[in-house]
Amino acid sequence: MKVCKFGGSSLADARQLTKVIDIVLADPQRRIVVVSAPGKRNGSDTKVTDLLIGLAETALANENTDAKLAAVLERYTSIAKDLSLGDEIVREIEEDLKERLASSREDPGVFMDMLKAAGEDNSAKLAAVAFAARGVKARYVSPRETGMMLEGESGNAQLVEESYRKLSRAFSDFEGIAIYPGFFGYRKDGTVATFPRGGSDITGSILAAAVRADVYENFTDVDNVYPVDPRIVPEVKEGIDTMTYREMRELAYAGFGVFNDEAIRPAVMARVPINVRNTNRPSEPGTMIVQSRRVIPGTVTGIAAADGFCNIIIDKYCMNRLVGFTHKLLDILQEEGIAYEHIPSGIDSISVVIRADRFSKAVENRVVARIKRELNPDSVLVTRDYAVLMVVGEGMAFSAGMLAKATGALAAHGINISMVNQGASEFSFMISIKSADRERAVRALYKAYFG
Numbered sequence: 001m002k003v004c005k006f007g008g009s010s011l012a013d014a015r016q017l018t019k020v021i022d023i024v025l026a027d028p029q030r031r032i033v034v035v036s037a038p039g040k041r042n043g044s045d046t047k048v049t050d051l052l053i054g055l056a057e058t059a060l061a062n063e064n065t066d067a068k069l070a071a072v073l074e075r076y077t078s079i080a081k082d083l084s085l086g087d088e089i090v091r092e093i094e095e096d097l098k099e100r101l102a103s104s105r106e107d108p109g110v111f112m113d114m115l116k117a118a119g120e121d122n123s124a125k126l127a128a129v130a131f132a133a134r135g136v137k138a139r140y141v142s143p144r145e146t147g148m149m150l151e152g153e154s155g156n157a158q159l160v161e162e163s164y165r166k167l168s169r170a171f172s173d174f175e176g177i178a179i180y181p182g183f184f185g186y187r188k189d190g191t192v193a194t195f196p197r198g199g200s201d202i203t204g205s206i207l208a209a210a211v212r213a214d215v216y217e218n219f220t221d222v223d224n225v226y227p228v229d230p231r232i233v234p235e236v237k238e239g240i241d242t243m244t245y246r247e248m249r250e251l252a253y254a255g256f257g258v259f260n261d262e263a264i265r266p267a268v269m270a271r272v273p274i275n276v277r278n279t280n281r282p283s284e285p286g287t288m289i290v291q292s293r294r295v296i297p298g299t300v301t302g303i304a305a306a307d308g309f310c311n312i313i314i315d316k317y318c319m320n321r322l323v324g325f326t327h328k329l330l331d332i333l334q335e336e337g338i339a340y341e342h343i344p345s346g347i348d349s350i351s352v353v354i355r356a357d358r359f360s361k362a363v364e365n366r367v368v369a370r371i372k373r374e375l376n377p378d379s380v381l382v383t384r385d386y387a388v389l390m391v392v393g394e395g396m397a398f399s400a401g402m403l404a405k406a407t408g409a410l411a412a413h414g415i416n417i418s419m420v421n422q423g424a425s426e427f428s429f430m431i432s433i434k435s436a437d438r439e440r441a442v443r444a445l446y447k448a449y450f451g
């Protein structure tokens, strides 16, 4: 069985929804279809989820909601009309939205989630009617009825572990095609809760894990995952055909925007292969993301670079002979609630790479004062505006000269390297450079490895 998830751009209008139906019907294995709320139809359009957030905010401010409600409804009405699905589904969606608006506002977070969830819920109901109109045995399946139980903060909820068992049971004897709304579930007290934005990916991934799908197909609007960001290297043509979970994770970490590594965690943990595909070009095989793959020695899979890092650089003579120095340093960071990214170190120095958004000037002052007081270093320095370059590829392991290619290319472009970090598994290395050099560095490395 395949679980397929379609993002907002795939559900944005009648033409896109028709493509979705064609894709699902082209393969009888496609049995669970997770849908997002209708997304943008063009660059200046607004996603239904954003319209719903605006609607909820207006209601919470006790202002008139008529215009905002009409704008949401219009998105569904136009799809229903263009596909000649009749008035009943439109009436049903209108009633649903009004009912949600009339629900309790006692907890604004719960009320907001109730409205946000309407985007995917009604998208799934409408899609189910569209499938049925094509004479297909498909039906809307509700997260409540199947046991998609969530807990935690509104807008940032997490799955309750026991949901996997319930979901697996709910689908064990399911016949036909299930149209399942992404992005939300229910708390034990019955209230609606949503995942973070983009959370339909999480729903799809959870369902793929729960039913042990043969493949989790994630349909979006690109042909595949590219080895480098096409906005930085527009000439990149060839996509990645297969990559491993850990390659994906390292590239996503450094800013590959196609997927959210956190969102696909359930599918990765269950070892379900993930296939990133394009709704607009379904004949393209897309990119497969799997546990292991055959590699060509000496090859790189992808290059990514993310901005917004800073470094704490600490020097202390004979640091390598001091027991517990790093431990104390990490204790200070833990007490400040700061996660670190990398810790390259030498015998007399240690650098901690941190995301700048977790390290405001006020936090920096506190941390530096504590390091001086508690660790008595020879010097401590904080540097900002650094980028992290990741060169990733299972094929790099046990191959000589992989790092040399990168350092050579950067040197040839006059780009200074501030730090290098490579783990013993040898399938990726990190190079820290100044943010201003980021795009130039990516282009230089792309040329060195793929040129």
Ligand code: ASP
Residues within 6 Å of the ligand: 007, 008, 036, 037, 047, 049, 050, 119, 182, 183, 196, 197, 198, 199, 200, 201
């Ligand atoms: N509709 C939600 C959002 O825009 C969830 C999703 O599309 O995945 O964030």
